[in-house]
Structure formats: structure tokens, C-alpha cells
Amino acid sequence: MRNVDVIVVGQGLAGTCLALELIRLSASVLVIDPAEPMTSSRIAAGLMTPVTGKRHVLAPDYFEWYAAAQQFYREFEKLASRQVLFLRDSLRAFQSPQERLEFEQNRMDLLPQLQGRLLEETDPLWGRVSAPYGGYLLPNVGQLDVAQFLDLAADLIARKAIRLVGQVDWSEVQFSEREVILPLEEVTARYVVACGGASDRLVPWFSHLGFLPAKGEILTLDNADWETESVIHGGIWIAPAPGRGLSVGSNYEWQQLDTIPTEAVRESILERMSRLIPDWNPQVLEHRAAVRPAMKDQRPVVGILPAQPRLAILNGLGSRGSLLAPWLSAQLAGLLIHAEPLDPRIKTPVS
Numbered sequence: 001m002r003n004v005d006v007i008v009v010g011q012g013l014a015g016t017c018l019a020l021e022l023i024r025l026s027a028s029v030l031v032i033d034p035a036e037p038m039t040s041s042r043i044a045a046g047l048m049t050p051v052t053g054k055r056h057v058l059a060p061d062y063f064e065w066y067a068a069a070q071q072f073y074r075e076f077e078k079l080a081s082r083q084v085l086f087l088r089d090s091l092r093a094f095q096s097p098q099e100r101l102e103f104e105q106n107r108m109d110l111l112p113q114l115q116g117r118l119l120e121e122t123d124p125l126w127g128r129v130s131a132p133y134g135g136y137l138l139p140n141v142g143q144l145d146v147a148q149f150l151d152l153a154a155d156l157i158a159r160k161a162i163r164l165v166g167q168v169d170w171s172e173v174q175f176s177e178r179e180v181i182l183p184l185e186e187v188t189a190r191y192v193v194a195c196g197g198a199s200d201r202l203v204p205w206f207s208h209l210g211f212l213p214a215k216g217e218i219l220t221l222d223n224a225d226w227e228t229e230s231v232i233h234g235g236i237w238i239a240p241a242p243g244r245g246l247s248v249g250s251n252y253e254w255q256q257l258d259t260i261p262t263e264a265v266r267e268s269i270l271e272r273m274s275r276l277i278p279d280w281n282p283q284v285l286e287h288r289a290a291v292r293p294a295m296k297d298q299r300p301v302v303g304i305l306p307a308q309p310r311l312a313i314l315n316g317l318g319s320r321g322s323l324l325a326p327w328l329s330a331q332l333a334g335l336l337i338h339a340e341p342l343d344p345r346i347k348t349p350v351s
């Protein structure tokens with residue numbers, strides 16, 4: 001039997017950031033993940049959008065999350081000698097005169113906070129983007145190249161810790177007062193942490209935590225005919241997919257929780273895209289789907305289970321995994337290794 005401080009189950013954004021943070025704290029770590037190609041993290045566009053929804057809401061803790069994320073990914077880049085975080089202009093087109101009016105009446109304070117500015121419909125920055133009601137520009141919005149980050153991190157974890165390819169069967173996991181045992185993997189640890197994304201809702205330990213996963217689909221488009229280094233929002237979003245073209249997405253589907261792309265969503269994304277960029281007819285290179293691990297209250301859940309003190313969870317990152325995973329991972333790693341209390345704003349698991 002091997003013995004480590006922490007077993008991390010799942011190596012999506014949650015498990016990867018947690019494992020790297022634990023390694024940084026000099027903890028011994030074992031990470032196990034089946035290396036499936038179609039996971040939420042694998043297909044994510046990696047946008048760290050500060051403002052969401054038609055009401056243009058800025059999350060109250062955005063600046064704290066973003067500072068933590070930027071520092072985390074920049075430190076990672078030094079270790080990996082590769083860039084994974086890109087800073088983009090984000091152009092957001094209003095969808096109606098009402099949306100613009102409401103923004104001007106209620107949300108103008110966002111612009112100085114985020115160093116942004118209003119864009120009239122004639123602004124040359126729009127290029128081929130149709131923005132009949134204008135919009136606004138936010139500079140330096142983060143975009144993580146998630147797939148590359150996960151691959152580079154997997155190599156780093158394999159060098160600095162233990163990385164297994166496989167699937168943990170939670171019914172086999174044994175707990176005692178002082179340790180957790182994974183008999184099939186022949187490993188014991190002080191803690192095991194579930195970072196299994198949406199599939200954790202099916203694990204009896206976590207089924208009561210209020211999961212509401214949402215399937216999303218994303219297209220990769222050929223950029224031969226139109227290139228942009230900006231992220232464009234307007235009914236849909238279009239973003240650079242480093243080395244692959246452009247990504248376009250997405251949708252939210254709560255019933256069919258699978259990884260099968262559908263013709264209806266493809267058509268709907270392409271139709272919204274053609275309204276945003278009317279004279280662009282790119283080739284679809286790839287069409288993928290995965291299930292976001294979201295919660296009913298849209299708040300992540302992080303911490304040790306009161307009913308099982310050797311078992312913790314980091315989940316419910318929803319649409320914001322790239323932005324949230326570093327800050328939440330630092331919090332959980334501090335709790336597990338140094339018994340530091342979690343920030344009181346974090347939602348912890350209940351029994």
C-alpha cells in the first residue's frame with residue numbers, strides 16, 4: 001500500500017488546480033482520472049468573463065477571483081514554460097435598444113471598474129461584427145487554453161506526484177477514523193477529495209448537495225476567412241481557440257445529460273452566429289458536448305463532509321471553472337494541509 005496526504009479523484013479544472021496547489025504546499029498527492037476526451041473542462045472555451053447575462057451582472061468577488069486565477073496560471077506558465085493564459089479584448093454587442101437603455105441607466109459604473117468603454121455601432125473595433133445597438137469593450141479579459149493547461153498539468157503531476165489513469169469506484173472506498181483506503185488502487189491517505197464534475201451527483205455521499213448539471217455544446221470553426229483575437233459576445237460568444245480556429249457557443253440543457261452533440265443546437269448556434277457576423281460562412285471543424293457541474297443555487301460547494309471527516313469535495317464550478325478553480329483550490333488545500341478555515345463566503349457541504 002502506498003500512502004499519501006491527499007487523493008484527488010478527477011483531473012478536470014477542479015482536480016488539476018487542487019492537485020497543483022497541494023503540490024505547492026509540499027503535500028504528497030495521488031491524482032486519478034480516466035482521461036476521457038469529452039469532459040466539461042476538455043471542451044471549455046476557458047473564458048473568464050467578468051460580466052454575465054443580459055443584465056450585465058458583475059460577480060461581487062470577481063476581482064479577488066481574477067487576481068488569484070491570474071497569479072496561479074502565470075506561476076504555472078513558469079513551471080511549464082508555456083503560455084496558457086491569454087488576455088483578450090471582450091466586445092459585447094447589445095441585443096436590443098432596451099438592453100442598451102437599461103445598461104446606460106443602471107450599469108455604466110461597470111465600465112470604469114473594468115477599464116471599459118462604450119462602443120457606438122459605427123466603431124471600427126466591430127469590424128465585421130453586426131452591432132446595430134452598439135455595445136462596449138472590456139480589455140484584458142482572461143482566457144485559459146484549458147486543454148493545453150490540463151495536458152501540461154498532467155505531465156507535471158506525473159513528475160511531482162502520482163498520477164493514475166482510471167476510475168474510482170466510490171462503493172469500494174473505505175473510511176476509518178484516521179485514514180481513507182482505496183483498496184483497488186492500493187493507496188491510503190489522510191483525505192480523499194471528489195473533483196469528479198457532474199458525475200459526482202450520482203455518488204451517494206454527494207447526491208443531496210443540490211446538483212443541477214447543464215449540458216452545453218460548442219463548435220470549432222475554421223478561421224481562414226475571418227480571424228479575431230477578441231472575444232465577441234452577442235446572443236452567443238465567439239472566441240479564439242488557440243491553434244485550432246475559433247470556438248462558438250453555447251447552450252444550456254438540463255434534461256439530456258450526455259456528451260452527444262445535437263443537430264438542433266448546432267443549427268441554433270450557427271443561426272445566432274450568422275446574425276452577429278452576417279457575411280461569414282465558416283466550416284465547422286468540430287462539434288462537441290459535455291455536462292457542466294452546476295448547482296441549483298449556482299454556488300460551488302467546497303469543503304469536508306460533516307458526515308465523513310476524511311472525505312472532501314470541490315465541485316459546482318458551473319460556467320466559471322477557469323476563474324474559480326484557483327481561488328477555491330487554494331482555500332481547500334489550506335484547510336486540508338494546514339487546517340486553515342475556509343473563507344466564510346464559501347458554501348460548504350452539509351450532511
Ligand SMILES: Cc1cc2nc3c(=O)[nH]c(=O)nc-3n(C[C@H](O)[C@H](O)[C@H](O)COP(=O)(O)OP(=O)(O)OC[C@H]3O[C@@H](n4cnc5c(N)ncnc54)[C@H](O)[C@@H]3O)c2cc1C
Nearest residue numbers: 010012013014040041045046047168196197216320321322
Ligand atoms: C460547452 C461548454 C463551454 C464552457 N465554457 C467555459 C468557459 O468559457 N469558461 C469557463 O470558465 N468554463 C466554461 N465551461 C465550464 C467549465 O468547463 C467547468 O466549470 C469546469 O470544467 C468544471 O471542471 P470540473 O473539474 O469540476 O469538472 P470536469 O471537467 O467534469 O472534470 C471532472 C473530471 O473527473 C473525472 N471523474 C469523474 N468521476 C471520476 C471517478 N469516479 N474517478 C476518477 N475520475 C473521475 C472526469 O472524467 C473528469 O475528467 C464550459 C463548459 C461547457 C460544457
